[in-house]
Amino acid sequence: MTTLAKSFQSNKTNLIPYLVAGYPSKQVTIDLIHLLSEEGVTAIELGVPFSDPVADGPIIQQAAEKALANGVTLADVFSIAQTVREQGNHIPLILFSYYNPLLSYGLNQVARDAAKAGFAGFIVPDLPFEESDELRNQLDQLNMDLVPLVAPTSKERVAKIASTAKGFVYCVSSLGTTGVRQSFASNLDAFLQQVRSNSPVPIAVGFGVSRASQVQELQKKADGVIVGSALVKQVMELEQGLCKKEEKQKSLEQIRVFVKGLLS
Amino acid sequence: MTKSNGRFGSFGGRFVPETLMNAVLELEKGFEAILDDPTFEIEMRDLLVNYSGRPTPLTFAKRLTEYAGGAEIYLKREDLNHTGAHKINNTIGQALLAKRMGKRKLIAETGAGQHGVASATIAALLGMECKVYMGEEDVRRQAQNVFRMELLGAEVISVTSGSRTLKDATNEAMRAWVAAVEDSFYLIGSAVGPHPYPQMVKYFQRVIGDEARAQMLERTGSLPTDVVACVGGGSNAIGMFTAFIDDQAVKIHGVEAAGKGLDTKEHAASLSIGRPGVLHGSYSYMLHDEHGQIIPAHSISAGLDYPGVGPEHAHLKEIGRVRYTAVTDEEAMEAVKQLCELEGIIPAIESAHALSEAIRLASNGSAAEKILVCLSGRGDKDMETIRAYFQGGI
Numbered sequence: 001m002t003t004l005a006k007s008f009q010s011n012k013t014n015l016i017p018y019l020v021a022g023y024p025s026k027q028v029t030i031d032l033i034h035l036l037s038e039e040g041v042t043a044i045e046l047g048v049p050f051s052d053p054v055a056d057g058p059i060i061q062q063a064a065e066k067a068l069a070n071g072v073t074l075a076d077v078f079s080i081a082q083t084v085r086e087q088g089n090h091i092p093l094i095l096f097s098y099y100n101p102l103l104s105y106g107l108n109q110v111a112r113d114a115a116k117a118g119f120a121g122f123i124v125p126d127l128p129f130e131e132s133d134e135l136r137n138q139l140d141q142l143n144m145d146l147v148p149l150v151a152p153t154s155k156e157r158v159a160k161i162a163s164t165a166k167g168f169v170y171c172v173s174s175l176g177t178t179g180v181r182q183s184f185a186s187n188l189d190a191f192l193q194q195v196r197s198n199s200p201v202p203i204a205v206g207f208g209v210s211r212a213s214q215v216q217e218l219q220k221k222a223d224g225v226i227v228g229s230a231l232v233k234q235v236m237e238l239e240q241g242l243c244k245k246e247e248k249q250k251s252l253e254q255i256r257v258f259v260k261g262l263l264s
Numbered sequence: 265m266t267k268s269n270g271r272f273g274s275f276g277g278r279f280v281p282e283t284l285m286n287a288v289l290e291l292e293k294g295f296e297a298i299l300d301d302p303t304f305e306i307e308m309r310d311l312l313v314n315y316s317g318r319p320t321p322l323t324f325a326k327r328l329t330e331y332a333g334g335a336e337i338y339l340k341r342e343d344l345n346h347t348g349a350h351k352i353n354n355t356i357g358q359a360l361l362a363k364r365m366g367k368r369k370l371i372a373e374t375g376a377g378q379h380g381v382a383s384a385t386i387a388a389l390l391g392m393e394c395k396v397y398m399g400e401e402d403v404r405r406q407a408q409n410v411f412r413m414e415l416l417g418a419e420v421i422s423v424t425s426g427s428r429t430l431k432d433a434t435n436e437a438m439r440a441w442v443a444a445v446e447d448s449f450y451l452i453g454s455a456v457g458p459h460p461y462p463q464m465v466k467y468f469q470r471v472i473g474d475e476a477r478a479q480m481l482e483r484t485g486s487l488p489t490d491v492v493a494c495v496g497g498g499s500n501a502i503g504m505f506t507a508f509i510d511d512q513a514v515k516i517h518g519v520e521a522a523g524k525g526l527d528t529k530e531h532a533a534s535l536s537i538g539r540p541g542v543l544h545g546s547y548s549y550m551l552h553d554e555h556g557q558i559i560p561a562h563s564i565s566a567g568l569d570y571p572g573v574g575p576e577h578a579h580l581k582e583i584g585r586v587r588y589t590a591v592t593d594e595e596a597m598e599a600v601k602q603l604c605e606l607e608g609i610i611p612a613i614e615s616a617h618a619l620s621e622a623i624r625l626a627s628n629g630s631a632a633e634k635i636l637v638c639l640s641g642r643g644d645k646d647m648e649t650i651r652a653y654f655q656g657g658i
């Protein structure tokens with residue numbers, strides 16, 4: 001069993017938070033990774049900022065734009081992970097990136113550097129199953145998982161995608177981009193059941209999860225719940241404090257309260 | 265006809281979120297079905313002929329030829345289509361396909377507004393709903409076309425993300441499609457996007473070259489020596505080139521926008537200056553930095569102001585069948601003026617890029633040579649830009 005799949009067994013929160021790497025700064029991303037680990041999350045997705053994130057809604061778009069304006073690159077994301085490891089934190093990390101930054105870095109090189117930095121897997125939102133062999137082969141050789149996505153529109157595709165999955169299967173809760181949502185796809189239960197019955201690995205659900213009640217509801221139906229935009233929104237609201245030496249600790253504690261709140 | 269992996273050599277493919285995959289596969293099936301269905305061809309021909317006014321004429325540009333002083337210049341008059349550009353060929357085809365697939369809501373992106381207007385037009389004709397995504401910067405540059413689309417009953421959504429131009433409008437149209445994929449049809453405006461779009465758009469645009477090839481043979485008794493078209497996403501170009509690809513003696517030239525110059529950062533020359541990568545669903549040449557972040561393009565013509573290009577052009581460049589070159593804002597504007605004054609035709613600034621290269625080729629050519637140019641659109645939409653340019657610049 002891979003690191004990612006195992007993390008679902010030993011973990012009690014089954015929460016997988018998403019951060020935009022380097023937003024609002026590399027140091028704050030490192031602080032947030034430690035904080036989330038202390039709260040017992042299952043794994044953390046580190047989003048590589050991209051200029052044209054077609055799968056993302058306005059919140060993550062904005063955060064990514066700011067990270068890019070600060071000059072954050074894939075190499076910086078690796079150095080963030082490396083620092084976290086050097087500081088003794090072994091939380092499973094997942095590299096969330098659009099395909100083009102990976103291609104530009106070189107698929108072989110990106111796999112090697114990600115492994116060195118201690119990543120357990122990749123999520124690539126614009127790389128469907130049919131185009132994914134090349135990257136998957138690179139990751140396989142280094143024991144990292146290419147976590148596949150399935151959506152409520154996947155229908156007969158679910159079987160082939162889920163049955164070959166490693167790590168976990170990322171189930172998209174609803175149509176549309178990432179963001180904060182009131183409700184999920186009407187056929188969510190049947191969809192999740194279909195994924196589960198085809199998947200040899202845990203299933204996690206994400207896109208639009210923002211409240212404790214949603215987390216609780218989804219934890220009953222899936223092995224893990226992914227929270228992205230809602231957390232990034234918190235970081236955005238506290239951006240100024242997080243970047244000021246004297247206010248940072250207080251702001252981090254506010255984020256801790258938010259994360260605890262999601263789990264209560 | 266279609267290859268299931270949708271590759272042109274190593275280019276093309278299907279790089280879209282999983283949420284869209286079934287829609288893209290359904291589209292491929294729908295497209296394959298019309299290829300085998302003569303009733304579709306009849307329906308499409310009817311609109312191309314009786315609604316858009318095809319076949320468009322082939323005009324011998326006598327005074328421009330004399331001015332260039334070498335080869336003869338012939339213009340394929342796509343500017344005389346209904347709505348003023350080649351874009352209508354593609355929207356007629358795609359909207360009829362949408363109807364067959366039971367989708368009554370169209371989503372489109374637009375740069376210059378020509379594709380948006382063509383989409384709004386066909387939506388009105390077929391009684392469909394139409395939402396057009398347009399960058400805020402282009403909404404400003406092409407205010408007339410925004411009004412046109414609204415007059416035709418479409419909703420224009422101004423996009424404020426990123427560089428606020430065509431690339432961002434395309435992102436936003438794709439996001440809207442993801443959210444409404446079950447009842448909406450994404451009517452893409454150029455030979456870009458995930459498979460089967462590049463093949464499908466070529467299929468709907470190849471009428472340009474098919475007609476022009478027959479017209480050249482009929483009028484002059486032989487094929488042109490050179491064929492020239494401007495390349496934004498590459499739809500008018502692929503539509504013109506396809507008929508001539510197998511005529512090995514015919515030299516083919518694709519003209520990108522060099523903006524303020526290829527030695528500056530302000531251009532839109534994905535094929536001349538860019539390198540391969542993945543943007544908007546396919547693997548092709550594009551403008552991006554060493555980290556794979558897309559670099560906003562620049563061109564005085566909104567329709568060429570795009571950092572990517574259709575994957576078949578990447579392939580045609582790679583195998584050397586087509587020569588790709590680039591023309592600056594200044595050179596294109598000079599060609600606008602020449603066509604106005606010598607032929608009484610106001611071209612779209614996009615098309616003027618092709619004209620500029622054609623005039624250059626003609627002046628270096630001999631009287632026995634013939635250059636066929638795709639005049640992809642008329643300049644009505646560009647009045648404001650042209651007026652501002654000549655008041656400020658010359």
Ligand SMILES: Cc1ncc(COP(=O)(O)O)c(C=O)c1O
Pocket residue numbers: 349350375376377378379453454455494495496497498499500501566567568612614615640641642
């Ligand atoms: C008149 C005209 N020509 C050319 C283009 C460029 O598009 P393409 O390269 O797809 O033909 C446009 C785009 O808006 C246009 O309006």
